[in-house]
Amino acid sequence: MALMLAVQLDKRRVYVRDVRRPKRPEGYALIRLLVGGICNTDLELQRGYYGFSGIPGHEFVGEVVEADHANLLGRRVVGEINLACRQCEWCQRGLGRHCPKRTVLGIVRYPGAFRELLTLPEVNLHVVPNSISNEEAVFVEPLAATCEILDQATIPEGAGIAVLGDGKLGLLIAQVLTARCMNVHLYGRHPNKLKIAARAGVETFLATKRLPSSAYDWVVEAAGSPHGLSQAIRMVRPRGSVFMKSTIHGTPSLDTARVIVNEIALIGSRCGRFEPALNLLRARSIKVLDMISDSFPLSQAPRAFQRAAERGILKVVLNAG
């Protein structure tokens, strides 16, 4: 029996173990993991979000080792994380990301990418151009989630937009919106993280006690804390929009009266299309390598998870090369 290494998350504990190699169903590719990225969602899963138990991981770049389509063989790929039914109304509308029957790689009823070999439907895969390194490609999934904002609303060029949070997602969002010629103000608590955005041309602000009130028509909440949304609601102007990006475990309480009186729109925003993300990386419009704080071999995933949860740490990647 062929065994391989996989990361396991059980009852909030992360460990590695040997599991059987997955069988490749028809229409699926078998993919050898090259690099995986630990996302805040993985850390939230560890805190009990979704009551998750299994193999985590949804940010990855890998090499196709078996596939129906021969032109995929040997290619480096990234993969969309929603496995949709491809039959329902959502799938027909090209919104398999909302298919009610979907499973989600490493999040909902589908074993994740943090294992030596994984399977995904070939339709989920995107070939990575040679000019994009493995360490860059691992950012395609969170970058796609960032670009989703641009698919959800028409934000005018030059618009003032506040991004709350200088974590991984906040830094990506600030960079992408700046690349799209918006006037971004990034608010964060970590001078070293803000520096990364500043180097990319983003105007940054150390978030002190008092953030500006009713100051922006557009606010992106990526603080990753229960208070982030309340802050965003205070910062947005009447009739403005707040994009909600932080999936956190729990049910934060909200000043709904302010939302109503000021007629604010709160817009949930999740996964996005991979194409714009690959285009941004290919065009070198944004820099992601600065955001890698540390790197571990797959076998040291428990240490990597621990490291990723430390204060001040950005992206931690797992190498399975």
Added chain:
Amino acid sequence: MALMLAVQLDKRRVYVRDVRRPKRPEGYALIRLLVGGICNTDLELQRGYYGFSGIPGHEFVGEVVEADHANLLGRRVVGEINLACRQCEWCQRGLGRHCPKRTVLGIVRYPGAFRELLTLPEVNLHVVPNSISNEEAVFVEPLAATCEILDQATIPEGAGIAVLGDGKLGLLIAQVLTARCMNVHLYGRHPNKLKIAARAGVETFLATKRLPSSAYDWVVEAAGSPHGLSQAIRMVRPRGSVFMKSTIHGTPSLDTARVIVNEIALIGSRCGRFEPALNLLRARSIKVLDMISDSFPLSQAPRAFQRAAERGILKVVLNAG
């Protein structure tokens, strides 16, 4: 010294007392109250919302007794409740309802309509056509707030839309959206209230424990309870919109993860333009008289407030004729 009767709300207690007749500033009309309507917001003010203390009342119809513009004299009028600066960016954009310097009739730093004589800027006034009775005209303000939904989003004709709550606002919303050819499902807990909507052609449902999940692209939350918004978030389909209409005292907690994963838009919705509301009443497109549960003279305002807070009661009006 000329005195007149006014309702007073202090430390959650409602009483009537004699106060001085208000002086009419330039640009303002002096208006004799004919009928006032008690709104849920008034009851929330009594519960401590906004830390209100003063003369409440913002739904009214009255007769102009003094004004700069002679053509207003003796006319029946309703009045927009936001007193805006008319200078700022919001006011220039015709959105004085969001003027940051505004006061609000009977809600924010401006004495309300529940007094024998009140003043309001003449620009706030709309003359009531003769075909609309006083008892109907008192519904113009909440009707305008209902119509605001139609100004905030383009809901296609025939769209399925759930309205949560069979209180005053829910009944108005269900009727207006039905009049605009939408396929409305009204969910409420009171068979007698649902009947009013059913008579106006609305499809009604007694809200039992289990409401349909992910079933509507559009949901209007008008339940007036902290749980209403959570229910609306469960009922709306991915990528759908929830209009938030219930201003309640407190900060309800929210399943933000569901909002994000399903990419739901939560849209705060408050006051609206008066013109569409007057047009609906003039065209007899909706029925409001069914919704008047009781009527008291202004001098019996404490009893009227008590009555308005009783379970099963809809609009209670104050007569000062």
